[in-house]
Amino acid sequence: MERYYGMSMDISSPRFEAQSGNGSVLDRVTPDMIHLVNQYWSRYPPLESKMSQILGVFTVAITLMSICGNFMVLYIFGGTKSLRTPANLLVINLAFSDFCMMISQSPIMVINFYYETWILGPLWCDIYAVCGSMFGCISIWSMCMIALDRYNVIVKGVSGRPMTIKLAVLKIFAIWCFATFWTITPLFGWSRYVPEGNLTACTIDYMSRSWNPRTYLIFYSCFVYYTPLLLICYAYWYIIAAVSAHERAMREQAKKMNVRSLRSSEDCEKSAEAKLAKVALTTISLWFMAWTPYLIITYHGLFKIDGLTPLTTIWGATFAKTSAVYNPLVYAISHPKYRIVLKEKCPMCVVGSTDEPKPEGPNSEVQTVSEAESKA
Numbered sequence: 001m002e003r004y005y006g007m008s009m010d011i012s013s014p015r016f017e018a019q020s021g022n023g024s025v026l027d028r029v030t031p032d033m034i035h036l037v038n039q040y041w042s043r044y045p046p047l048e049s050k051m052s053q054i055l056g057v058f059t060v061a062i063t064l065m066s067i068c069g070n071f072m073v074l075y076i077f078g079g080t081k082s083l084r085t086p087a088n089l090l091v092i093n094l095a096f097s098d099f100c101m102m103i104s105q106s107p108i109m110v111i112n113f114y115y116e117t118w119i120l121g122p123l124w125c126d127i128y129a130v131c132g133s134m135f136g137c138i139s140i141w142s143m144c145m146i147a148l149d150r151y152n153v154i155v156k157g158v159s160g161r162p163m164t165i166k167l168a169v170l171k172i173f174a175i176w177c178f179a180t181f182w183t184i185t186p187l188f189g190w191s192r193y194v195p196e197g198n199l200t201a202c203t204i205d206y207m208s209r210s211w212n213p214r215t216y217l218i219f220y221s222c223f224v225y226y227t228p229l230l231l232i233c234y235a236y237w238y239i240i241a242a243v244s245a246h247e248r249a250m251r252e253q254a255k256k257m258n259v260r261s262l263r264s265s266e267d268c269e270k271s272a273e274a275k276l277a278k279v280a281l282t283t284i285s286l287w288f289m290a291w292t293p294y295l296i297i298t299y300h301g302l303f304k305i306d307g308l309t310p311l312t313t314i315w316g317a318t319f320a321k322t323s324a325v326y327n328p329l330v331y332a333i334s335h336p337k338y339r340i341v342l343k344e345k346c347p348m349c350v351v352g353s354t355d356e357p358k359p360e361g362p363n364s365e366v367q368t369v370s371e372a373e374s375k376a
Contacts (some may be wrong), residue, residue, distance in 0.1 A: 002215040010163045013296045025198050025310055028117035036194045038207050044310050046116060051311065055200075055318055056113035061105035062325050070099040070329025072342070072349070080341050087153075087278060089168040091331075092285075093175070098324035104131035105321060125202040129193035130183045136291065137179035137224045144228035145171050149237035149255045150277040182220055191216035197313035206298040207305055217302055227293060230285055238362045239277050279334045281312070282293065283327045288323035290323035 024042045042061055073095040075085045108128050112118050118125060151344065152160040161167075186192050191213035193204045202221070205213045217364070294316040301308055331338045 010250035012103045013219055017083050019173050025117070025146045028115075029119070029195075029199060030117070030118060030119060032121050033118055033125070033195060033199075034191075036125065037199060038194065038205075038206060040305055040308075041197070041199065041310060047310060047314075049116065052113045052116050052198075052200070056110050058319060059109050059113065059321070062322050063102045066098060066102040066321075066324040066328075068355045069325065070102075071097045072346070073328045073331060073338075074099065076338060076341050076345065083337060083341065086163040086165045086168040087146070087149050089165065089172065090149065091174045092140050094139055094142040094146070097135045097142060098327055101132065101135035101139070101321065101324045104128070104135065109201060109318070118202065120152065125195065126187060126193050129202040130187070130202070134183040135183060136320070136323070138175055140224065140228050140291075142172075142180065142286060143287060144231050145175070146280045147232045147235040147277075147284060147342045150280055151239055154277060178223075182224060186216065196317065196349065199319050201314060204298070205318065206301040207308075214275065214302060217298060221299075225291070229288065236277070243277075279330060282334065283330050284331070286326035287323045290326070291320050294320040 017165060025044055025046050026042045028046060029037055076094060077088050077092050077095070105128065108120065108124065111120070120128075149163055152163070180224060180254075190210075192205050193202050195201070196203050196206075204217055206212070206217055297308065297313055297316040301313075333339075
């Protein structure tokens with residue numbers, strides 16, 4: 001008779017044998033890991049080898065895309081003087097955390113998919129889980145700071161506090177300290193890291209019925225998911241309102257003056273800021289799309305265990321890693337200045353034109369002449 005979460009289960013019963021088929025996922029667990037594995041998973045048979053191979057191939061594919069893409073972002077933003085702005089330090093931090101996410105997670109995942117269980121021992125289970133949690137936390141809070149910076153530039157304008165290198169570095173330092181706190185506390189007794197699903201990955205213990213791990217997961221999700229989400233929604237609510245109000249005022253004024261457009265160089269600059277805000281919003285939305293299914297899985301385990309399967313949990317954990325792939329793709333498609341530099345350094349990576357629109361209206365001719373004189 002085995003017990004889990006205060007409930008008993010006879011693993012020798014006919015019901016268990018019918019559920020488990022030819023054994024269970026626990027049959028492959030190494031002796032040094034068995035004390036960390038939740039007995040709930042013993043009701044499920046091992047995943048088919050073909051599914052493990054599919055997961056392994058999928059992981060390799062997203063790893064190559066993420067490493068190449070984020071390395072290019074680091075190379076271009078870090079190596080191009082015009083892009084080394086204080087605000088873009090947050091972008092570099094985001095790309096670095098995504099790069100580290102895949103470097104620290106994927107090789108371990110592929111090894112365990114090959115053996116179809118966790119074979120690296122408890123220490124590497126902790127290291128793997130700490131890295132996944134930390135870099136995920138750093139990514140979302142970097143995106144949050146990027147969104148707040150767009151809010152500061154577009155909504156507050158000249159009245160906002162300008163982003164400086166010192167302020168950007170301070171924010172990055174705070175993000176890393178914050179992420180470190182939340183990811184090492186399970187090593188000191190507030191919750192713990194355990195294998196999950198088909199036992200090829202490690203994560204926060206989200207299936208225990210005791211309040212120690214449950215309170216950790218509740219607080220963790222509040223500070224690492226809901227809080228940045230609310231701040232991002234707040235920032236973009238006002239960004240969209242400000243951009244919409246500006247565009248509406250421009251159209252009304254142009255209509256009164258009976259001209260096609262009043263867009264000047266200053267308006268084009270504001271439009272460029274709005275484009276950067278759209279880029280940031282896209283990357284943020286994709287991050288939440290990647291991680292929300294896994295959050296739902298962990299909450300399901302937190303409040304209602306029955307229904308979780310090894311297949312759904314491992315696919316949720318693997319799909320969450322795709323958040324490290326989206327950012328460089330979005331920048332390659334949408335970021336104006338990044339596209340220009342990328343086309344210079346790697347033309348095959350850019351599809352379409354990189355020309356920026358020229359301002360229209362009564363000031364456009366003056367600006368064109370001024371630009372020609374400055375180039376001469």
